[in-house]
Amino acid sequence: MQSNIVTPIADTINYDEAEQQFINLLDLENLDSKLESQPELASIVDNAIAQAIENAFSGAASDDGAHLFLQRILYRINRLQLFWYDDLRHYTNERSPYLNKVRDTIETPWQEWELSHLDVEAIKQLDVKQALTERSACDLNPPLSEDSRYLREEMSEAGYRHVLAIGSFDGLVEGSRLSRIMGGAANEVHATLMRVLIEEYGNGRLSRKHSTYFAQMLEEFGMNTQPESYFELVPWEVLACANHNFLMTERKIYFLRYNGGLTYFEVAGPATYRNYLAAAQRLELSQAAMGYWELHIREDERHGQWMLTDVSLPLAQRYPDRAWELVLGYDQEKLMGDRAGVAIVRLAKQA
Known part of the structure; x- marks a missing residue:
């Protein structure tokens, strides 16, 4: 399978670009082994997630764009827990350690933020x-x-x-x-x-x-x-x-x-x-x-x-x-x- 992954060319965080990069990663064969040798394949995604977490859950002002990006990334991982009667190749990375890491990276601060709204x-x-x-x-x-x-x-x-x-x-x-x-x-x-x-x-x-x-x-x-x-x-x-x-x-x-x-x-x-x-x-x-x-x-x-x-x-x-x-x-x-x-x-x- 030919990779659609691109490497980052700028420091500016573009959530749309990062989400598309993540979608490409989802269907990438041998995702985790490729990330071991080419960690830059996920750098746009990882950088965007880190920035979005800061923008969404830190400080008084909440960034709706950051929230949307994080929830969309999280949903794209979570939906793999259901079967959609689609191409079976879409589930090739359903147990990927990298996807689990991304999920945990987002869920932990998000859940802490959600619980902070309750006594x-x-x-x-x-x-x-x-x-x-x-x-x-x-x-x-x-x-x-x-x-x-x-x-x-x-x-x-x-x-x-x-x-x-x-x-x-x-x-x-x-x-x-x-x-x-x-x-x-x-x-x-x-x-x-x-x-x-x-x-x-x-x-x-x-x-x-x-x-x-x-x-x-x-x-x-x-x-x-x-x-x-x-x-x-x-x-x-x-x-x-x-x-x-x-x-x-x-x-x-x-x-x-x-x-x-x-x-x-x-x-x-x-x-x-x-x-x-x-x-x-x-x-x-x-x-x-x-x-x-x-x-x-x-x-x-x-x-x-x-x-x-x-x-x-x-x-x-x-x-x-x-x-x-x-x-x-x-x-x-x-x-x-x-x-x-x-x-x-x-x-x-x-x-």
Whole structure:
């Protein structure tokens, strides 16, 4: 295979150039052995990552360009944990030590930065069952925010299409990360998680899989239904949510945090979907252009209850010394989800 790698010719950091260099590295045969003899092949990428980490996580001002670059690089590594029914050669470096090093280099300061936005010590002092129960009750039917009112009352059809494009990033592969925690011992918690996963996957029928309903919404507007088709539109805040969940499911030490986060996601989902459904109804769109929202409002209300009563609360009882991690996961998913929601509304307005 002919290499598309180029060596750096300037000291200025160009994130687009560095990302393209990284894409070339991903498919480079014998990547690690070649980097041993030619470390300069990765110098543009490595320098850009180091600078982006400094720009994104140090100082008072946050650099959105640096965040986007880092999250895109991290996602390109993490997505190798899923199978995309594409050319098998794209997975040649899925266990590359270099890619693992890049992932760890980004994840470590990023996760420290994310946790700095939460009072972890205060969370450790909470009554976990009370905290989860109260939070779930509040997030099930929250008061309408300014952004929620915008979606319901003002968003244009162009904005709606933009929301669908960004939403397709997750909607077309829905449930994929949940599947990664399903291996292991069987018990009641495991059985409930499997029920959630099975419903997300349409009980094994493609026509009933949730991603199929999302694809139907895209088809109604003549939009591309291939996963990641609108990757270029996805803001870093949304990518961060995906990468965070990859990390939570990749490391079993974070099992409690992941399930706390999934509890929030399922509990709060219907409130968000009602905003999108109201927008579609106001715009007088077809049933096919809004069916996914109706399905999720109905099913996620049930999933949220399952996650609270049959997963999170039993896990809190099973792991009393670490149960606070469930609340941490819940609060972190809410914080990151709210941040992503703000970014999506901002882009919908621009559309």
